[in-house]
Amino acid sequence: MKYIDEYRNKKLIDAVAKKIRxxxxxxxxxxxMEVCGTHTMNIFRFGLRDMLPENIELVSGPGCPVCVTPxxxxxxxxxxxxxxxxIIATFGDMFRVPGSxxxxxxxKANGAHIKTVYSTIDALALAKRNPEKEIVFLxxxxxxxSPTVASSILxxxxxxxxxxxxxxxxxTMPEALHALAQDERLRIDGFLLPGxxxxxxxxxxxxxxxxxxxxxxxxxxxxxxxxxQSILMLVAQRTPKVEIQYSxxxxxxxxxxxxxxxxxxxEEVDSMWRGIGNIKKSGxxxxxxxxxxxxxKKFVVEPGSIRENKGCMCGDVLKGIKTPSxxxxxxxxxxxMHPVGSCMVSSEGTCAAYYKYRVERK
Amino acid sequence: MHELIDSLFIxxxxxxxxxxxxxxxxxxxxxxxxxxTTDSYVVNPIIFPGGDIGSLAVYGTVNDLSVCGAKPLYxxxxxxxxxxxxxxxxxxxxxxxxxxxxxAGVQVVTGDTKVVEKGxxxxxxxxxxxxxxxxxxxxxxxxxxxxxxxVSGPIGDHAISVLSKREGIAxxxxxxxxxxxxxxxxxxVLKASSKVRFMRDPTRGGLATTLNExxxxxxxxxxxxEKSIPVRSGVKEACELLGFDPLYCACEGRVVMIVAQxxxxxxxxALRRDVLGKSASVIGAITKEYKGKVxxxxxxxxxxxxxxxxxxxxPRIC
Numbered sequence: 001m002k003y004i005d006e007y008r009n010k011k012l013i014d015a016v017a018k019k020i021r022x023x024x025x026x027x028x029x030x031x032x033m034e035v036c037g038t039h040t041m042n043i044f045r046f047g048l049r050d051m052l053p054e055n056i057e058l059v060s061g062p063g064c065p066v067c068v069t070p071x072x073x074x075x076x077x078x079x080x081x082x083x084x085x086x087i088i089a090t091f092g093d094m095f096r097v098p099g100s101x102x103x104x105x106x107x108k109a110n111g112a113h114i115k116t117v118y119s120t121i122d123a124l125a126l127a128k129r130n131p132e133k134e135i136v137f138l139x140x141x142x143x144x145x146s147p148t149v150a151s152s153i154l155x156x157x158x159x160x161x162x163x164x165x166x167x168x169x170x171x172t173m174p175e176a177l178h179a180l181a182q183d184e185r186l187r188i189d190g191f192l193l194p195g196x197x198x199x200x201x202x203x204x205x206x207x208x209x210x211x212x213x214x215x216x217x218x219x220x221x222x223x224x225x226x227x228x229q230s231i232l233m234l235v236a237q238r239t240p241k242v243e244i245q246y247s248x249x250x251x252x253x254x255x256x257x258x259x260x261x262x263x264x265x266x267e268e269v270d271s272m273w274r275g276i277g278n279i280k281k282s283g284x285x286x287x288x289x290x291x292x293x294x295x296x297k298k299f300v301v302e303p304g305s306i307r308e309n310k311g312c313m314c315g316d317v318l319k320g321i322k323t324p325s326x327x328x329x330x331x332x333x334x335x336x337m338h339p340v341g342s343c344m345v346s347s348e349g350t351c352a353a354y355y356k357y358r359v360e361r362k
Numbered sequence: 363m364h365e366l367i368d369s370l371f372i373x374x375x376x377x378x379x380x381x382x383x384x385x386x387x388x389x390x391x392x393x394x395x396x397x398x399t400t401d402s403y404v405v406n407p408i409i410f411p412g413g414d415i416g417s418l419a420v421y422g423t424v425n426d427l428s429v430c431g432a433k434p435l436y437x438x439x440x441x442x443x444x445x446x447x448x449x450x451x452x453x454x455x456x457x458x459x460x461x462x463x464x465x466a467g468v469q470v471v472t473g474d475t476k477v478v479e480k481g482x483x484x485x486x487x488x489x490x491x492x493x494x495x496x497x498x499x500x501x502x503x504x505x506x507x508x509x510x511x512x513v514s515g516p517i518g519d520h521a522i523s524v525l526s527k528r529e530g531i532a533x534x535x536x537x538x539x540x541x542x543x544x545x546x547x548x549x550x551v552l553k554a555s556s557k558v559r560f561m562r563d564p565t566r567g568g569l570a571t572t573l574n575e576x577x578x579x580x581x582x583x584x585x586x587x588e589k590s591i592p593v594r595s596g597v598k599e600a601c602e603l604l605g606f607d608p609l610y611c612a613c614e615g616r617v618v619m620i621v622a623q624x625x626x627x628x629x630x631x632a633l634r635r636d637v638l639g640k641s642a643s644v645i646g647a648i649t650k651e652y653k654g655k656v657x658x659x660x661x662x663x664x665x666x667x668x669x670x671x672x673x674x675x676x677p678r679i680c
Binding site for chain 1: 665
């Protein structure tokens with residue numbers, strides 16, 4: 001497969017691994033935060049940690065949109081699902097995420113109408129097929145996903161699909177990275193930046209990370225050769241800058257059309273990140289002009305009081321302060337079958353990655 | 363599901379045949395041994411490239427008998443039909459069951475039909491039970507370090523063909539389900555070699571789950587070689603798009619075997635002489651090193667654990 005096979009070529013990966021060992025300063029620890037959940041998964045999936053020198057430490061960041069969705073969003077989605085005339089359309093990953101008291105999976109078993117969809121196109125089709133029902137799409141995800149959700153609202157308005165709305169929980173990356181870069185506990189030397197988010201927003205939003213915090217940045221693809229090459233680029237930087245490794249689809253300017261779509265439908269807002277807290281200007285809300293498609297405005301529900309599991313360390317794991325193995329619930333009361341925190345249930349969650357690919361290192 | 367089986371069914375029914383946890387129970391009747399199995403089919407959609415719920419229901423039960431070293435003989439057929447299900451659709455499925463039974467060399471000798479109110483089931487559910495005559499019992503207790511792991515063909519075809527037609531996720535693909543009766547293939551292999559120690563068909567949860575079941579709580583593990591595992595390019599492409607792992611994608615016409623090292627050549631020759639086994643491959647070996655685990659030597663050069671599937675694979679968001 002083009003762009004897959006050549007980026008999984010063992011000889012090329014070994015050659016880059018050798019260059020990393022030759023290039024990195026062996027006298028100091030080098031801490032890289034790989035932000036995106038797909039990076040976390042693929043680092044495990046392809047056994048890349050085994051190929052790196054001991055002084056390069058990879059820590060996982062909060063780039064898993066499901067993991068950072070707060071309990072009150074899940075609780076609100078569940079309250080909406082209980083309404084008689086509502087069908088919830090959701091990405092599959094959200095299905096098993098625990099809220100304060102329940103999950104969409106449990107509510108479906110109790111009779112709530114919840115459909116897993118692959119994209120907003122399917123959600124719009126669902127709305128057209130069920131004109132007597134209200135379809136509420138759970139809009140979560142970063143800049144990779146928000147243009148498609150914006151597009152669905154524009155299409156719904158154009159075609160008069162009045163029974164479609166979005167419960168907006170979108171978040172944006174750059175401000176979250178600022179919060180991490182300035183956290184002295186994390187001591188991040190460099191970021192492996194999310195390749196697909198960057199395909200939308202370009203390289204410019206990250207430049208102040210170099211200037212303000214001296215953090216090196218590389219926009220990284222997701223195949224093993226992409227990740228290894230990105231790590232090489234990070235260790236090789238003499239002065240901190242933003243470089244694009246994922247140049248086959250990411251440009252410095254990003255995708256102007258997608259950004260225009262986001263800007264047309266959404267506006268910036270402060271946002272609560274599960275386990276991390278409130279980060280200024282790190283979320284999106286639906287603009288007033290499209291309020292008829294805003295499920296948060298269209299429906300009045302009472303989600304109940306928010307409850308967090310006190311033992312859950314998802315917050316510290318998402319920030320890279322702790323690893324899943326540091327959490328006393330990990331692998332015992334919190335497993336993929338019985339998740340306590342969202343990091344364990346999402347297919348991009350750090351805890352799910354650690355559990356699924358439990359490291360076999362000598 | 364594994365938890366449920368252990369904590370409820372095996373606990374309550376507590377007998378040796380059930381405790382073996384094979385795909386069929388091996389029981390003694392009138393001085394001889396038979397294999398007895400049952401399975402229920404609720405696949406959605408009911409028609410998919412390469413098959414339908416009817417043929418699946420026959421081949422699934424035939425295969426559960428075959429991997430226990432039995433010659434499948436007779437099938438029962440239980441249908442639960444949703445009120446309003448079209449007669450033409452039912453006739454099509456019944457015709458498919460007849461063709462599948464003929465192909466597999468088994469007879470449908472008894473059955474039952476229930477019609478339930480609309481919404482009580484999704485179009486049609488099928489249960490088949492089957493009995494077969496034991497002619498070979500794979501001795502799983504003899505599995506030891508150095509034994510090889512073989513799969514009879516490319517993995518994941520069935521899962522991808524079904525997904526490609528599922529509402530909410532449908533996509534274009536050339537992949538057709540691998541659903542097929544394995545009794546002919548397995549009989550050929552067992553005639554050629556007495557060194558087969560383990561056989562399963564990797565259905566729900568795929569190859570990864572089946573191999574984990576083989577090593578669970580055992581004193582040995584499995585080291586797989588990713589480059590040797592056959593996966594069609596259409597399956598790889600669909601998995602890359604959806605964020606799925608082919609190791610967890612169900613097959614319905616593949617057998618995975620653990621074979622003593624000295625039996626490898628004969629088993630592989632027998633498999634490759636059959637149309638269903640022409641892409642058979644040695645994909646790994648039993649090892650003392652990773653007790654109770656399945657480890658994958660990845661194509662990229664690293665090693666990682668391959669766990670059991672928990673829940674369902676879900677399409678990636680971004």
